[in-house]
Amino acid sequence: MNLITRTAVLAALMASSPLTLAEVKVSDAVEYRQGIYKAVRWNFGPMGDMVKGKQKFNADEFSRRAANLAALSKMPLEGFVAGSYNGTYSGSTDALPAIEKDWETFAGIMSDFETNAAALAEAASAGDMDAIRPAFMSVAKTCKSCHDKFKD
Amino acid sequence: MNLITRTAVLAALMASSPLTLAEVKVSDAVEYRQGIYKAVRWNFGPMGDMVKGKQKFNADEFSRRAANLAALSKMPLEGFVAGSYNGTYSGSTDALPAIEKDWETFAGIMSDFETNAAALAEAASAGDMDAIRPAFMSVAKTCKSCHDKFKD
Numbered sequence: 001m002n003l004i005t006r007t008a009v010l011a012a013l014m015a016s017s018p019l020t021l022a023e024v025k026v027s028d029a030v031e032y033r034q035g036i037y038k039a040v041r042w043n044f045g046p047m048g049d050m051v052k053g054k055q056k057f058n059a060d061e062f063s064r065r066a067a068n069l070a071a072l073s074k075m076p077l078e079g080f081v082a083g084s085y086n087g088t089y090s091g092s093t094d095a096l097p098a099i100e101k102d103w104e105t106f107a108g109i110m111s112d113f114e115t116n117a118a119a120l121a122e123a124a125s126a127g128d129m130d131a132i133r134p135a136f137m138s139v140a141k142t143c144k145s146c147h148d149k150f151k152d
Numbered sequence: 153m154n155l156i157t158r159t160a161v162l163a164a165l166m167a168s169s170p171l172t173l174a175e176v177k178v179s180d181a182v183e184y185r186q187g188i189y190k191a192v193r194w195n196f197g198p199m200g201d202m203v204k205g206k207q208k209f210n211a212d213e214f215s216r217r218a219a220n221l222a223a224l225s226k227m228p229l230e231g232f233v234a235g236s237y238n239g240t241y242s243g244s245t246d247a248l249p250a251i252e253k254d255w256e257t258f259a260g261i262m263s264d265f266e267t268n269a270a271a272l273a274e275a276a277s278a279g280d281m282d283a284i285r286p287a288f289m290s291v292a293k294t295c296k297s298c299h300d301k302f303k304d
Contacts, residue, residue, distance in 0.1 A: 032194040035187025039227060042184040071223030075191060 026083045030093055033079025036072055043069045044139075051129075051136045059127035066117075066124035069139070073117035077110045086152050094152040102149075109146045116142050178235045182245055185231025188224055195221045196291075203281075203288045211279035218269075218276035221291070225269035229262045238304050246304040254301075261298045268294050 043065040049055035050062055083089060085097040099106045116138045123135040195217040201207035202214055235241060237249040251258045268290045275287040 028194065031190050035190035038183050038187035039191070042180065042231075068223070068227055071220070075220055079194075 026081060026089060027091055029079045029081045030084050030089060030091060030095075033076045033095075034093075036076045036079065040069060040072050040076075043072070044143075047136060048140070051133055057129060059124075062132065063121070063124040063127065066121040070114075070117040070121040073110075073114045077107065080106070096150050096152055099150050106146070106150055109142060109149075113139070113142045113146070178233060178241060179243055181231045181233045182236050182241060182243060182247075185228045185247075186245075188228045188231065192221060192224050192228075195224070196295075199288060200292070203285055209281055211276075214284065215273070215276040215279065218273040222266075222269040222273040225262075225266045229259065232258070248302050248304055251302050258298070258302055261294060261301075265291070265294045265298070 046055060047062055047065050047069070050057045080095065080099055082100070084093065085095050085100060086093050087097055089095075116135070120132070120135040120139050123131040198207060199214055199217050199221070202209045232247065232251055234252070236245065237247050237252060238245050239249055268287070272284070272287040272291050275283040
């Protein structure tokens with residue numbers, strides 16, 4: 001290996017190693033939060049079908065899914081790490097850099113998600129669709145407000 | 153659209169629609185359970201590092217992750233649906249067909265996972281590493297016993 005090649009290889013290693021290490025961690029965070037959101041949708045879908053009457057209301061199933069959703073709502077925030085946003089992250093993500101720029105608003109909506117999901121789980125445990133419906137809509141609105149601002 | 157084209161389109165729709173619908177549902181289930189396991193690992197990794205002394209023990213963080221793990225342990229089972237196993241599923245999965253063949257054993261281990269994760273969360277809430285360590289090892293053993301039998 002001649003000096004120029006060796007220098008080029010060293011330079012490439014120095015440039016890429018920390019990036020590669022960071023990249024692994026960032027991709028873990030992205031896959032983690034995307035996994036949580038897949039589980040959110042998995043539960044929220046059938047709940048929505050029951051609220052809309054597309055699927056027969058099953059109070060036990062609804063309550064179980066609402067409890068899962070309340071637990072899941074606490075989890076995604078820590079997956080939004082530096083370098084994990086659309087435009088900078090090398091993999092696939094719909095998370096906009098606005099999240100980083102306006103973290104306070106984003107974290108506020110995520111906190112609303114947690115509060116509203118807990119209220120929905122509480123309403124669901126009583127099994128009364130008249131109380132469930134508005135609580136479900138509050139969660140749906142929180143999802144939408146975040147997607148409008150922060151999701152591609 | 154002429155008759156031949158229309159017939160071809162109809163035939164294609166009739167042939168592909170049920171398959172496509174079934175496929176979407178199975179892939180949703182696979183992505184759902186894989187998402188849950190990513191979240192399990194995301195939490196279990198740092199907990200393991202604290203148990204092994206690779207990372208400084210932080211009782212609050214450990215307890216939060218143990219509570220997340222206990223919630224997550226209740227979720228994956230419903231993602232193991234017909235047609236979602238290695239060899240029959242068209243996408244990527246490490247879940248062996250043995251799960252379907254020996255569902256009782258599989259569901260039993262998943263139930264142990266839930267019980268042991270709840271016990272770990274309980275031990276973690278007291279913040280005592282001497283109680284946490286064996287509870288953590290019980291969860292780790294449950295993971296391993298399932299992977300040995302049912303994961304490629």
